[in-house]
Amino acid sequence: MMTTGADTIRIDGEEIPFTPGQTIMDAALAAGIYIPHLCHYPGLPPSGNCRLCVVEAGNRSVAACITAAAAGQEIRNDTPALNAARTAITQMLFVEGNHICPSCEKTGNCKLQAMAYHLGMLDDHFAQFYPHRELDASHPGILLDRSRCILCDLCVRASRDIDKKNVFAIAGRGTDAHLVVNTPSGKLADSTLAVTDLAATICPVGAILIKEKGFEVPIGQRIYDRQTIRETGLQEHVERKNGD
Numbered sequence: 001m002m003t004t005g006a007d008t009i010r011i012d013g014e015e016i017p018f019t020p021g022q023t024i025m026d027a028a029l030a031a032g033i034y035i036p037h038l039c040h041y042p043g044l045p046p047s048g049n050c051r052l053c054v055v056e057a058g059n060r061s062v063a064a065c066i067t068a069a070a071a072g073q074e075i076r077n078d079t080p081a082l083n084a085a086r087t088a089i090t091q092m093l094f095v096e097g098n099h100i101c102p103s104c105e106k107t108g109n110c111k112l113q114a115m116a117y118h119l120g121m122l123d124d125h126f127a128q129f130y131p132h133r134e135l136d137a138s139h140p141g142i143l144l145d146r147s148r149c150i151l152c153d154l155c156v157r158a159s160r161d162i163d164k165k166n167v168f169a170i171a172g173r174g175t176d177a178h179l180v181v182n183t184p185s186g187k188l189a190d191s192t193l194a195v196t197d198l199a200a201t202i203c204p205v206g207a208i209l210i211k212e213k214g215f216e217v218p219i220g221q222r223i224y225d226r227q228t229i230r231e232t233g234l235q236e237h238v239e240r241k242n243g244d
């Protein structure tokens with residue numbers, strides 16, 4: 001990577017450029033360096049809630065998606081300790097929801113599942129919660145299963161900032177946090193959500209599903225059969241930058 005020497009940071013020893021206003025995540029992805037992430041999506045404002053992207057900047061731990069790149073930063077990203085912490089977060093996300101991969105329509109196209117593969121996660125480690133959260137099948141084209149929601153906030157931001165509809169919100173805090181639909185009934189059927197909205201397709205897990213599409217893509221041709229989440233993360237950045 002060619003650098004100017006002025007506005008540069010180093011990630012795991014590699015010097016990369018950044019432009020003022022870029023986050024560590026933006027600079028890394030632009031330079032082809034993958035920092036694991038689930039709630040970051042190029043072109044949407046960051047929310048910093050999944051914590052998968054935490055890196056060490058000097059002697060501080062910071063979320064790369066919400067931390068501005070600053071000249072001379074020394075970042076550690078791909079280290080055994082950070083990846084162990086990411087694995088623990090991923091294990092917690094698995095047990096907090098009903099992520100029964102073999103029977104889930106999202107299997108093979110799920111970022112949580114792909115992240116587990118990326119990190120070499122071999123088991124859930126923690127005890128399963130088996131939550132019972134409201135399932136909303138009221139919309140003719142879209143299913144919402146809150147028991148699989150990881151509260152990444154992506155559908156909220158996509159609906160508000162790209163689709164300009166503000167269909168979703170996250171209500172409550174901590175263990176009470178849950179996804180709500182912004183209609184008087186609270187049902188998707190009464191919202192303006194359309195199958196073509198980014199909010200209907202951006203869900204990284206199987207919480208928002210397009211109906212009548214389940215298991216449509218054969219095993220071997222699903223997103224993460226073809227490429228890793230690292231490759232997808234870098235590709236998404238390039239596609240959004242090019243407006244694809």
Ligand code: SF4
Nearest residue numbers: 149150152153155203
């Ligand atoms: Fe994220 Fe999906 Fe939950 Fe929306 S429904 S907050 S996109 S996991």
Ligand code: FES
Nearest residue numbers: 037050051053065
């Ligand atoms: Fe940074 Fe989720 S990607 S906190």
